[in-house]
Amino acid sequence: MSQTxxxxxxxxxxxxxxxxxxxxxxxxxxxxxxxxxPEFKPHGSCKLCTVKVNGRQxxxxxxxxxxxxxxxxxxxxxxxxxxxxxxxxxVEGNHxxxxxxxxxxxxxxxxxxxxxxxxxxxxxxxxxxxxDASHPEVLLDFNRCILCSLCVRASRDVDGKNVFALSGRGIxxxxxxxxxxxxxxxxxxxxxxxxxxxCPVGVFLKKRRGFAVPIGERRYDKTPISGVPEEx
Amino acid sequence: MTAPTKKLKVxxxxxxxxxxxxxxxxxxxxRLFTLLEHIExxxxxxxxxxxxxPDCDLGIIEGGLCNAENVHVLREFRKNCKILIAIGACAINxxxxxxxxxxxxxxxxxxxxxxxxxxxNGMIPNDQELPLPLDKVHPIHEVVKVDYFIPGCPPSGDAIxxxxxxxxxxxxxxxxxxxxxxx
Numbered sequence: 001m002s003q004t005x006x007x008x009x010x011x012x013x014x015x016x017x018x019x020x021x022x023x024x025x026x027x028x029x030x031x032x033x034x035x036x037x038p039e040f041k042p043h044g045s046c047k048l049c050t051v052k053v054n055g056r057q058x059x060x061x062x063x064x065x066x067x068x069x070x071x072x073x074x075x076x077x078x079x080x081x082x083x084x085x086x087x088x089x090x091v092e093g094n095h096x097x098x099x100x101x102x103x104x105x106x107x108x109x110x111x112x113x114x115x116x117x118x119x120x121x122x123x124x125x126x127x128x129x130x131x132d133a134s135h136p137e138v139l140l141d142f143n144r145c146i147l148c149s150l151c152v153r154a155s156r157d158v159d160g161k162n163v164f165a166l167s168g169r170g171i172x173x174x175x176x177x178x179x180x181x182x183x184x185x186x187x188x189x190x191x192x193x194x195x196x197x198x199c200p201v202g203v204f205l206k207k208r209r210g211f212a213v214p215i216g217e218r219r220y221d222k223t224p225i226s227g228v229p230e231e232x
Numbered sequence: 233m234t235a236p237t238k239k240l241k242v243x244x245x246x247x248x249x250x251x252x253x254x255x256x257x258x259x260x261x262x263r264l265f266t267l268l269e270h271i272e273x274x275x276x277x278x279x280x281x282x283x284x285x286p287d288c289d290l291g292i293i294e295g296g297l298c299n300a301e302n303v304h305v306l307r308e309f310r311k312n313c314k315i316l317i318a319i320g321a322c323a324i325n326x327x328x329x330x331x332x333x334x335x336x337x338x339x340x341x342x343x344x345x346x347x348x349x350x351x352x353n354g355m356i357p358n359d360q361e362l363p364l365p366l367d368k369v370h371p372i373h374e375v376v377k378v379d380y381f382i383p384g385c386p387p388s389g390d391a392i393x394x395x396x397x398x399x400x401x402x403x404x405x406x407x408x409x410x411x412x413x414x415x
Contacts, residue, residue, distance in 0.1 A: 097385070103414070118383060124326065124374070
């Protein structure tokens with residue numbers, strides 16, 4: 001661990017093969033991210049973890065650390081770009097926090113708090129997305145999906161079931177269920193699957209269990225996302 | 233804060249809102265007395281004044297836009313207030329009323345006034361005094377320029393106090409952890 005790079009002026013040690021985000025997290029430094037999860041191969045799609053490496057923008061979850069690189073992350077310029085990305089995620093879906101069971105535990109919301117997002121800024125799409133309530137144990141609310149693909153990766157790589165996929169391209173990309181009917185009940189999905197617990201927002205909702213922890217006392221209500229240790 | 237020589241004129245209204253943000257505003261409690269050394273209320277449910285004076289300094293808007301009258305009132309506020317603040321989830325993203333946005337308006341009116349159980353000889357209200365509903369509920373920043381936003385459902389009295397005192401002191405309003413809430 002004698003190799004280091006600098007992140008916002010601080011020296012960060014890293015091992016061969018570690019990405020910037022992995023090394024920063026291990027050193028206790030926070031870089032905002034949504035589609036990255038320490039247990040899964042990086043996807044590099046949400047771009048929240050964008051940093052400047054030697055002056056050029058790149059996703060820190062996919063960029064390997066190299067000795068002596070200069071990384072900027074917590075700057076007004078980069079955070080303004082991240083704020084715009086989060087605002088776009090909010091207006092592209094239907095994110096109504098006051099009525100959401102995941103409020104306070106939601107990484108999208110907590111990241112927006114961290115970035116000081118006071119308004120959605122853009123015009124809302126108000127897309128029409130049907131719920132999937134077919135499964136007896138779990139409800140899927142696609143209104144909140146941000147296309148991070150973590151459930152896709154978890155179902156494929158950990159559960160070995162391949163229940164979910166991202167379908168379509170560009171603004172028409174959507175999360176689908178891999179069954180002829182398109183319904184979750186017609187798959188071998190189980191509520192104990194890894195796929196059910198990795199969602200950073202509130203797509204996966206366990207039925208008959210709501211608001212067990214009151215609003216205001218949840219994970220990111222107590223501590224800003226920058227201070228909550230990465231789940232691994 | 234030292235009291236200014238001229239009090240700032242503040243107008244408030246609730247459009248497609250539930251008045252919860254106004255209730256939260258009153259939750260600043262005895263700090264209202266301090267506030268009243270610096271401001272006077274113009275058009276507001278608190279004064280029952282029906283139209284804005286042309287020289288309002290601050291307009292505080294609760295609720296989104298669900299009908300033609302909401303748009304009319306919002307434009308009156310924008311025209312007469314130097315600074316406009318959107319307060320609460322509904323003004324900022326449509327909130328609870330916007331849950332109807334994925335349903336066709338005709339289907340909603342049909343169900344509410346014609347086909348719900350227990351309705352006899354129901355009719356869709358059509359008095360010319362009633363403002364026409366909009367096809368979809370919209371946040372206010374989609375229609376007029378909004379200068380500041382106080383998120384929350386409702387924002388706490390402390391969050392409202394923070395933004396107002398920041399503005400009165402000439403600072404850019406900033407909500408830190410715990411005051412910043414979307415729920």
